[in-house]
Amino acid sequence: MENECPSGKYGTNCTADCHCNQNGSAENCSFFGYCHCLDGYWGDRCEKNCSSECRLRKCHQITGMCRCEDFKYGRNCDKNCTCDPRVYSGCSRSGGCLCKTNPDNATLNNTSCPDNMFCKENRNCVCKGWKYGSRCDQESTCNRNNTISPFSTGGCRCKLGYYGRNCEFECRTDCINSYWHNKCKGDGECWCLDGYYGLKCENKCNCASNEQCDEAGTCSPRLTRIA
Incomplete structure (x- = not known):
């Protein structure tokens, strides 16, 4: 946002x-x-x-x-990538080949990815559908109505307003002083604005101007802005 x-x-x-x-x-x-x-x-x-x-x-x-330019890699970007530029878009930091996407960054099936994978915007091959794993042979347990997509490890990327291992729980809707009224932390609790705490972010911190409070309202020194 x-x-x-x-x-x-x-x-x-x-x-x-x-x-x-x-x-x-x-x-x-x-x-x-x-x-x-x-x-x-x-x-x-x-x-x-x-x-x-x-x-x-x-x-x-x-x-x-x-951060290396395309077809360069290594700690100081001093090594030349050996990936075929007709098939790949460059190489990773370790020298592995990165797949190609089409000009408008939409996902694209091509010869740089196996048949059960496609090329994502970050130029990595990822599993199609709700599969995951190094071979894309495992089925995700994510709640498909509440999930954007599964991670490569099987974890779930929840839609706004949901949380949980499988995105099976709804976030609180009674948060007061929070960044989002329908977005929560991984445990379902409200995401409080700076200066507020409590179950619904209903309490205002009572800290000095150079301090910040935690989820329990305890004050601690705030990081100073560098001029």
């Missing part, structure tokens, strides 16, 4: 402060407070510099690993 709050704010009422490194992140954080790192930076707050060994100083926002 797009953050339409003023710069430096996020949340349903735009009352929560972003805590991103101003030098290494985009002007504003996401609706949930996540930072969007600029090229050359990584970390929760985009406070870390990508390695100087990374080509074009680009790295993964979470891991800090170098």
Whole structure:
């Protein structure tokens, strides 16, 4: 969901402060407070510099690993991929071949994936239908009405408003001060806005301006914004 709050704010009422490194992140954080790192930076707050060994100083926002161009791989993107460019779109960090999708990023069956798999937008071959496993020979137990799709390990990617091992439970609908009124955590509890806690996010934290509270209302030091 797009953050339409003023710069430096996020949340349903735009009352929560972003805590991103101003030098290494985009002007504003996401609706949930996540930072969007600029090229050359990584970390929760985009406070870390990508390695100087990374080509074009680009790295993964979470891991800090170098982001390689197509048909390059290795820790510093210094190895050439041997995958056939007529069949594959590039190679993974370890040198494995990545399948091709068609120009509009829709899924596409092609010779780079086995018959029981198709090429996903992330250029990885995934199982068709509700199958999973390395050979796509296992049937998912996900509730199909409440699930977007199964993960490759058999876990379920739940639709908005559901949770549980098989997406069999409905989220609470009586959350008050939460990011979503029909989206919950993995245990079904409300996802409270910054500054609130409680079963329904009904309690306001009583913390100092430089503190934040946990799910029990206990205050702890807040991470400071890097200037």
